[in-house]
Amino acid sequence: MGEERLIISQDWITVTFALCLLLLAFAKVFSRVRIPDILSAYISDRFINITRSNSDGFTLLKVANLMIYGLSLALLVYALIVAKEFKPANLNTYLLCLLGVSIFLLLKQYLGKLISTILGFENVMELLDFHRNVYRSMFSYALLLLTIMLFIVFKLNDKAVLYIVIATVLLLLTYNIVLIYTYRQLLIRKLFYFILYLCTLEIAPYLLLYKYFRVLES
Helix, strand or coil, X not given: CCCCCCCCCCHHHHHHHHHHHHHHHHHHHHCCCCHHHHHHHHCCCHHHHHHHHCCHHHHHHHHHHHHHHHHHHHHHHHHHHHHCCCCCCCHHHHHHHHHHHHHHHHHHHXXXXXXHHHHCCHHHHHHXXXXXXXHHHHHHHHHHXXXXXXXXXXXXXXXXXXXXXXHHHHHHHHHHHHHHHHCHHHHXXXXXXXXXXXXXXXXXXXXXXXXXXXXXXC
16 A cells, blocks of 8 residues: 655645635636536537637636646646655645646647747647647646545545546546547648647647756756
8 A cells, every 4th residue: 555645734735726616616606608518528529619619708717727727737746746755745846846837838828829820820720729728628627626636535645646647647648639630630731730730739848848847856
């Protein structure tokens, strides 16, 4: 049985979870889009197709969900770093993880816009970005639930950290494959852009994120 790693002070973790729930509650109250509508994207593209043409009512909930997505993803990275004893279990370590995850997500977003503007395939990139953000919004609830279980139920048990991180990686890998497959016709017709997309937006940012956390370990 894996060792349980109890964090001396979990006040800031509790605050992080509370912030995520407050964001969710605020967006739920003021957004015209219902959460079940977003979750329906797990089994159908109907919600994506509807909101793509009129996304005004989805904007507030999408922003809140993307913030939850980033906070939860950083908590998972933090859990892995602490479990492997690369860094001490404290707020500073989490903030470094959050910084790395935030830079990674923003880099993918703005690098994609820059490349698409320079090479003139903004329409393809807009479709990919919108679909990707719906998926991130959809997965933010699963990530939040996984992190709550990891910290509160399993208390950073070594095996739980490993299994949940592997499950998250497989989940993210799956939605990227689905995304590329969905728009394969558009991308293949612009084969150069497809190769550029894979190299710059699906490989380079991950390598930079890996290097960032390697620096944290040292």
